[in-house]
Amino acid sequence: MNRILYRLGRSTAAHPWRTISAWIAAVVVAFVAAGALGGTFHDDYNVDGARAQTGIEQLRAHVPGGGGATAQAVVHDESGAALDAADLTALTERIARIDHVSYVSVPRISEDGDTALVEWEYDVPSTDEDLVGADGYDPMEAAIEPLRDAGLQAELGGELPSQTESTMKGTGELAGVIAALVILVIAFGSVVAAGLPVAVALLGLAVGSAGVTLLAGITDVSTIAPTIATMVGLGVGIDYALLLVNRHVEFLGQGLHKHEAAGRALATAGRSVVYASVTVLISLMGLNLGGLPVYATFGYATAIAVVSVLAAALTLVPALCGLAGNKLKPRKVRKNKTTRIEKTPLTARWASRVVKRPVAFGLAALLFLLALAAPVLGMRTWPQDGSSAGEATSQRQAYDLIDAEFGAGANGPFTVVVETSVADPAAAAETVADVRGIVRVTEPVTTPDGELAVFTAEPAYGPADEQIPGLVADVRAAVPDGVEVTGQTPFFSDIVDLLDARLWVVVTFVVGVSVILLAMMFRSVVVPIKAAVMNLLSITAAYGVLVLVFQNGWGGSLLGVDHAVPVSSWLPILMFAILFGLSMDYEVFLLSRIREFWLKTGDSTASVERGLAATGRVISSAAAIMVVVFLGFSTEADTVVKQLGFGMAVAIVLDATVVRMVLVPATMTLLGKWNWWVPAWLDRVLPTIEAEKHDTESDRVWDEFDSTESVEAGSR
Template sequence: MSRILHRLGYRTAAHPWRTISAWLVVVVAAFALAGSFGGTTHDDYNVPEARAQAGVEQLRAHVPDGGGATAQVVVHDRHGDPLSAADLDGLIQRLGALDHVSSVSQPRLSADSDTALVTIGYDAPVTDPDLVGAHGYDPLEGAIEPLRDAGLQAELGGELPGGAESTMKGTGELAGVIAALALLIIAFGSVVAAGLPLAVALTGLAVGSAGITLLAATMDVSTAAPTVATMVGLGVGIDYALLLVTRHVEFLGQGLDKREAAGRAMATAGRSVVFASLTVLISLMGLRLGGLPVYSTFGYATAIAVVSVLAAALTLVPALCGLAGRRLMPRRARRGLPARSRKAPLTARWAAQVVKRPVAAALAALVFLLFLAAPVLGMRTWPQDGSSNSKDTSVRQAYDLIDAEYGAGANGPFTIVVDTTQADPQAIATQIADRPGIAEVTTPFTTPDGAIAVFDAEPAYGPADERTSDLVTALREELPAGVEVTGNTPMFADLSGMLSERLWVVVGFVVAVSVLLLAMMFRSVVVPLKAAVMNLLSIAASYGVLTAVFQWGWGGSLLGIDHAVAVSSWIPILTFAILFGLSMDYEVFLLSRIREDWLRTGDATGSVERGLAATGRVISSAAAIMVVVFLGFSTEADTVVKQLGFGMAVAIVLDATVVRMVLVPATMTMLGKWNWWLPAWLDRLLPTIDAEKFDHDEADLWAELGETEKVGA
């Protein structure tokens, strides 16, 4: 691999315009293919393994236009006056005339008649292209606009409006990119060097976006998948380019020609980038074990983005480095002036202190991470509903009105489906109505074919209340065969339970395969096992912070959360798979330099200090950039995206500081030569992969390769 990467780096640096031109062709071709053959993202909310899905399938089979999307309209007179029957009749007529609307309920008036609740049923699922986003939302807005013009409050709630109001705005990501550029300028001291990683990452991401569009033509790709792919692709793309540019500048500072510097940077840092990306891809493939089709699309889409930015980093970085020449170096270095300060770099001084007192440093870091992780013991997950939306959204205002006027359970009624050949619908309705925890039961409606009867049971608690999930479980245990409890809230309860169980399957797969890969790379048993444990610690700590901020409400107002909300059920599996791969990125970068020094010197303690001193700044810079990118996503209105961005930002901060700068070097110092212990039998079984190795024999090899390249050129 060293020969291949050296040759790639040398040649692309020697002939940069060939590579740049090739990438222009690739970008144009990718967008042309995406425009001609690409598909559109489409959500699939069917969950075959969920108990509530059985009831949904019965409704689709026996109820005309049943099992489709639903929406709610809440009309309220702010002065407390009774609503006009004429206004409500007009609303019913306008709603009934909308495309795909199959049913409109009669207005349900509140006790004082100042509020009306209307439920709308559609003949198509919420994922239907005719209903997604503005296609379904705008007609509803038009139907309620006359009520608003008359001075009434009219809000949209429920399934369809909830999806439409979660659309990404993109302003946060733009702010993150600008902040990343500023950090790059500070890190390099050169505008050219700062812009290069960002340009490479955006180019790779553009091709990746086209690839995701082509993927959408072959399978259902979740509408949220491109967001996750952009978040991860942008972060790792900048990281990979940053590592390569840093090593290139380092070799330039040693007096090497720009072509040779590019070749050597690729042969060292390039190998780390390749294998770091492998750890990310392995983690992403673990998403397939999440049990839901949507997770698979997250994994595939993000993998396309990672591969695209990796290809850009390995080819565009050396090409642009060759084009920029010594302009990548800080101005003082280009002029041959001495550094402003003769003090050792901060990372070197920090490394010396950690190595000097490893036990104290390790204990302090461990206690701190365990303290942050403690809230995870009380973490409760629940899919997003109207209660978790921003209070400025119509969905949240509709939710609050329903809660205040009809009770919390009116926001999440259960749909009871009774097989008339196995149970008496009226007896089932009476049994459920008499049960504690049920506030109201509607009259059973028998389908035209007489096969099933359907009615709603309204719980006394809100959808996100923990007692609601317990109530769903209890009803299913008490009711006889032939009765199904379904609807959005029971489906959410099923999802929450399924994903909690699947988390451990994903964790086991990702950890096992990552440990095996690290063992092959670093020829050690201790290093990969220790890396896995520390990554799990930092991820658990991020879960703990997420729980404290969102579920406990500590500081949530800073993120636009006005009340405590449960952690989204989608978050634990998704963030684990992504974060474990990203954490392994930094582990590979750090351990590569430590092992490089260890192989050259045989000094176990000194190699840790020198490896940390050499990589501390680049890891910190890369982490800071990724953090601002993720925080940009945390400014979005959608609570799931907000939690995802914030949780990942916290995890990266902890991983790059507490873990990578304290816990890893401290424990490696204490273990000494035992870090690199590998049983002989296992050494023979494991394939050999060198992540980043530099010694005098390789230096001679590179010199020989360089001369060969010069002759070839």
């Protein structure tokens, strides 16, 4: 690989316009193909293994149009006057005329008469292309608009509105990119060097986005998958390009020609980028073990984005570096006509301080991370519902109106399905009504074929209340055979249980494979295990901060969250898979340089100090870029995206500062030569993968390459 990357770097730097033209052509072809063959994004919420799925399938089999999407409209007169029955009748008629609506309820009137609740069902699931986005939301808006024109408050809530109202604005992401440019200018002291990583990442991401659209043409791709792919792709794309540009500038500072510098940068830092991306891809593939179809699409879509930005980094960076030449050097260096670029003294001084007092620094970092991780012990997860939406959204206002006028449980009723040949519907309804925590039960309604009877049970608590899982279990324990408890709230409870169980499967796979890969790269048992433990520690600390901010409400208002909400149940697995891979990126970058110095000098302490000094600035800059990109996503209205962006930003901050700049060098200093210990039998059976060649080996390869080139040129 060393020879291949070296040749690729020199070739693309020597012929930059070929590479740039090829990428422009690739972008055009990718977008044309995506337009012709790509599909639309939609979610698949069917979950094999969830008990509530059984009831849904029964309804689909025996009720014409049953088991489809549901929605609610809440009408309220703010003056307190009783609502006009004619207005409500007209509303139900307009709703009934909406495409795919199969059932509309009789308006439920509050005790004081100033509020009405209308519920309806569709004959297709909420993931149907006819209901996705504006196609599903606009007809509902049109149905309630006449009531708003008449001076009444009319809001939309329930399943379908909650999935279609929150849209990505993109302003936060744009601000993140601008902030990343500012950070790069500060880091490099050159506008050209700063703009290059961003341009490369955006071009690679463009091809990746087209690839995700093509993926949607052959399989289901979640509506949120492109957002996650963009978030991760943009972050790692800038990071990879940054690492390569930084190494290229180092070689320029040593007086090398720009073509030679490009080749050597790709042969050294390029190797680290390749293997770092492999660790990210391994983590993403672990999402397939998450137990939900939507996780698989997250993994595939994000993997496409990562591969695209990796390809862009390995080809476009040396090409653009070849064009830029000495303009990549800081302006003050170019003006002074100096050929050597000094390392940032701050990172060198910090590295020296840490290795001199490893026990104090290591212990302080460990205690700090453990303190942040402690709130995880009380973490409660739950999928997003109307209560977690922003105050300004219609779904949140509908939720609050229903809560105030009809009780908290009206926002998340249970649907009870009875097989009439097995159980008596009336007796089942009476049994459910007697369960503590159930406040209202409707009369059972028999399906047209007489096979099923269906009734609704309303809990005393809101759908996100911590007592809901226990209540679902109590109702299921009370009913006889032939009765299933389903509906959105019991379905959410089943998902939480499923994801809690699958988290450990994902963790075991991702950690296990990553440890093996690091063992092959660094010929060590201690380094991979230590890296895995520290990554787990920083991720757990990020979970703890999420609990403090969102679940406990500490500063949540700064992120646009007006009250405490549970951590989204989608997050633990998703954050772990993404963050473990990203954390390994920084681990590979740092350990590659430490091992490079170790192989050259054999001095373990000096190697740690020099490795940290050499990579501290670039890792800090890369992390800062990822943080601002992720924080940009935390400004979105969707609570899941908000929590994901904020949680990942916190994790990267902790990983790049507390872990990478303190805990890793402190522990490596204490362990000394034991860092690189590996049993002889394991060393024999493990394939050898070097993240970066140290100087002596690299120079030999480059000398051999130059000799080969000379012979070939002479023969021609």
